[in-house]
Amino acid sequence: MNIPWLESQRQRIEQALVRQRLGHAPLFCGPAGLGKLELAEWLMARLLCLAPVDQAPCGTCRSCELLASGGHPDSFRLRIPEEKKEIPVDSVRQLISSLQLTPRIGPHRVGLIEPAEAMNRNAANALLKTLEEPAENAWLILVSHQPGQLPATIRSRCQKIVVRPPDDDQATAWLADRHAGVTPADRERALALAAGAPLAASDLLESDGLDFGQRILNGLLQVAQGGPVSAAVGDDWLARPDLTWRWLAVWMAAFMRQSQGLPGTELPDQVALPRPVSAKRLAGLWERTLAGRQMADTAVRHDLLMGKWLLEWARIFPSGQ
Ligand SMILES: [Zn+2]
DSSP states (O other): OGGGGGHHHHHHHHHHHHHSOOSSSSSESSSSTSSHHHHHHHHHHHHHSSSTTTTTOOSSSSHHHHHHTTTTEEEEEEEEOOOSSSSSOOOHHHHHHHHHHSSSSSSSSEOOOOOOOOOOHHHHHHHHHHSSSOOTTTEEEEEEGGGGOHHHHHHHHHHEOOOOOOOHHHHOOOOOHHOOOSSSHHHHHHHHTTTTOHHHHHHHHTTTTHHHHHHHHHHHHHHHHTOOHHSSHHHHHSSSSHHHHHHHHHHHHHHHHHTTTTSSSOOOTOOSSOOOOHHHHHHHHHHHHHHHHHTTTTSOOOHHEEEEEEEEHHHTTTTTO
């Protein structure tokens, strides 16, 4: 694991483990893109390693090798199955029965659920029993981007480990190191879009995340100049509603700052709206992007929601101005 902002936290976990103060059901929580999963995977490797070196997984024992190859008989991963939106109860039951068997390689069996909030109600209930009466050698590691969505009964039986974003300087330096070929402005934009989460910002820079944002901005400007709303919402807007709403929020926030004469790095040079717009109106639209984003994973009609949002946007710019 090489994530500088998690290093001190990793050491604390390690110390708790050595002093036997780490519960058998740690819950890693915090926003996406901070490295919670990496930390959880490190703990899994540490628990399974047969000969830790300096309290870290050795990387060379049979257990470490099996884990790296993905075929460790005492390690179990639970994710959202492909083409599903949640972790079903059957998968959880299977995990529970696997964890109850005697370890095959080392002293522990370890299950890792990510993201834990994707368990549906029945799945969470099935897990509850295991958390109440854990098998002696079993560890259950939970990773959650939105722990508030987990039943309180689950949360209260886990040992919460909160992962926080690094400070801006550390995040910027890390991103610059990994994306030396990208302009500082683009890196800052990605970091702002990712709410300061460096891994998420890095993903945006690696995918076409920034170009996508530029296309959304172009669509907004076209509508502001009197272009048709129907032409602005592209298929790509609807293919990734979460990212679309996030970009709309970024651009609204950037226009708000511009309207108040505040400095901001998100807007590309010389991008300006055809007429001044009050920050209050922009704030109203910004709030609606947050509402849209909260529904990103639901079956709501985003084409209708985005169409309505854009109509509101268009109304700010009466034609001919
Ligand atoms: Zn090892």
